[in-house]
Amino acid sequence: xxxxxxxxxxxxxxxxxxxxxxxxxxxxxxxxxxxxxxxxxxxxxxxxxxxxxxxxxxxxxxxxxxxxxxxxxxxxxxxxxxxxxxxxxxxxxxxxxxxxxxxxxxxxxxxxxxxxxxxxxxxxxxxxxxxxxxxxxxxxxxxxxxxxxxxxxxxxxxxxxxxxxxxxxxxxxxxxxxxxxxxxxxxxxxxxxxxxxxxxxxxxxxxxxxxxxxxx
Numbered sequence: 542x543x544x545x546x547x548x549x550x551x552x553x554x555x556x557x558x559x560x561x562x563x564x565x566x567x568x569x570x571x572x573x574x575x576x577x578x579x580x581x582x583x584x585x586x587x588x589x590x591x592x593x594x595x596x597x598x599x600x601x602x603x604x605x606x607x608x609x610x611x612x613x614x615x616x617x618x619x620x621x622x623x624x625x626x627x628x629x630x631x632x633x634x635x636x637x638x639x640x641x642x643x644x645x646x647x648x649x650x651x652x653x654x655x656x657x658x659x660x661x662x663x664x665x666x667x668x669x670x671x672x673x674x675x676x677x678x679x680x681x682x683x684x685x686x687x688x689x690x691x692x693x694x695x696x697x698x699x700x701x702x703x704x705x706x707x708x709x710x711x712x713x714x715x716x717x718x719x720x721x722x723x724x725x726x727x728x729x730x731x732x733x734x735x736x737x738x739x740x741x742x743x744x745x746x747x748x749x750x751x752x753x754x755x756x757x
Contacts, residue, residue, distance in 0.1 A: 546701075546722045549734040552751035560750030566630045568606045573623035577660055581626055583667040587634040588753055590702075591658070591688055592674030594640035597704040597740060601674065602627075602637060604740040605750060622654040624661055633753065636661075636668075642684040662688075663695040669756050670732070671699040672749075677706045677737070680717045681724035693730040700732035701725065702749065707739040 552560065574580055592598050603611055611627065625637040638661070639654045662671065671692055675681055681701075692699045701721060706714060718735065725731040736752075738745035 544722065546725050546731070546733055546735050548718075549736050549748055549752070552748055552755075556751040556755050557747055559754040560747060560752070563629055563632055563754040564606055564750050567628070568608060568611065568630075568635075569628050570611070571626040571628050571634070573625050574657075575623055576657065577664070580624075580661075580665070581634065583665070585631065585633050585667065586669045586756060587636050587665060587667045588670050588672065588756065589636035589638055589662075589668060590672050590674060591638045591662075591699075592640060592704075593642040593676070593682065593684060596640065596674045596676050598637065598640065598674055600740040601702070601704060601738060602635065604738075604743065604746050605635075605753075622650060622657075624657065629753070633669075633756070634667075635753075641688060642682070658688075659691055662691055662697060668697055671697055672702045672736075673699050674702050674704050675717075675721060677703045677714060677717050678709050680720040686724065686727070689725075689728045689731070693728050696730060698730055698732050699728075700734065700736065700752075702736045702738055702745075704738055704740065706737045706744055707742045 571581055590598050590602065603609055622639060627635040629635055638658050641655060641658060673685065673688060675685060689699065721735065736745050736749055738749065
């Protein structure tokens with residue numbers, strides 16, 4: 542019997558090449574957004590990356606784009622309070638959301654940027670998919686369920702991307718996969734495949750590039 546939420550299969554050669562070409566092309570920081578009225582024009586599809594603080598979001602974005610410091614382009618004071626937009630040529634926007642959960646910031650600041658995340662996820666018509674990053678070492682936490690429930694309510698498809706897969710052994714990885722599959726059964730907006738990645742080793746990167754390149 543096939544498992545629920547299987548790992549995404551390897552892309553076709555055509556999809557893999559589309560992903561390679563897209564991310565080998567221009568990838569530019571556009572702006573950091575602190576309020577919804579600062580969003581760029583909704584003139585192309587968007588995919589966003591969401592995850593708990595320290596889940597490895599910047600490392601994954603840098604690995605995807607092959608640019609070691611792209612996700613730190615806007616590294617000015619307060620960057621973690623911003624929604625950061627990157628343009629993949631004219632194809633799409635890659636959107637880096639502030640980390641949720643634990644953060645070393647004043648409570649009022651955290652509340653403000655958490656509110657911004659929620660407003661963005663619920664109200665951006667061009668958002669095609671949210672990639673929700675889960676640390677393979679820790680699995681799905683309650684704070685992840687909160688974001689997933691918001692995406693359920695907004696009818697935004699989200700796909701779980703397991704990060705730092707190289708940091709644990711095979712048995713521990715399988716345990717996390719089982720826990721994640723059980724957790725996703727609660728969420729109707731969950732895309733029915735999982736991605737397993739390692740920014741350090743390159744695992745899953747070509748697959749994620751292909752997925753993004755072939756979205757319409």
